Amino acid sequence: MAHSHEIPTDLTRNQELVLGALNTSPAPLSAYDILDRLRIEGIKAPLQIYRALDKLVERGLAHRLESLNAFVACADAHCHRKGLIAFAICEDCGKVDEFADAVIEERLGGWAQSTGFKVERTTMEIRGKCQSCLEN
Missing domain, CATH: 3.30.1490.190 (Ferric-uptake regulator, C-terminal dimerisarion domain)
Known part of the structure; x- marks a missing residue:
């Protein structure tokens, strides 16, 4: 499910990194999958990932798949919808x-x-x- 969406400019560094990881992944990622990918960027705490994911989901830039307990980047760059x-x-x-x-x-x-x-x-x-x- 790789995406090539523009990343909004008002995201924090951690939000950008997390959204980047989701955008380049062919499949949904758990918070720990994301943490593993971003350790090289200096992110070491799961809480940093969860905070970034919460904000991305809140803004409609990412979605949580409940049954997989995993996350995906929004497939529609203009989605940001609550429906x-x-x-x-x-x-x-x-x-x-x-x-x-x-x-x-x-x-x-x-x-x-x-x-x-x-x-x-x-x-x-x-x-x-x-x-x-x-x-x-």
């Missing part, structure tokens, strides 16, 4: 595709309104096999 974000996770190669669906988001919004449920964030994770793995 429904869905991830298709390949069980074989670990590739993650991100997408948003207005119809599902609208249906969920209608349900939430009718039940009085206040949705703070919605992340959908879909497991299966990507086209490349199916063809091999």
Whole structure:
């Protein structure tokens, strides 16, 4: 899931490094995977990674995949949205595709309104096999 997005200029050094690690990774990374990659940059404490990840997620620049306890860079440079974000996770190669669906988001919004449920964030994770793995 390598990305070539522009990194915002107002990030801290640690946030830049963490986002860079996520952008260049073909698969989701755990906080400890990121720490291992950034030790050479002088980052030694998991807390430094978690703080940077929290800010990146808050700004919509990265997403947490709950089922993997791992993180990915946002696939859409202009995403920064709070609506429904869905991830298709390949069980074989670990590739993650991100997408948003207005119809599902609208249906969920209608349900939430009718039940009085206040949705703070919605992340959908879909497991299966990507086209490349199916063809091999």
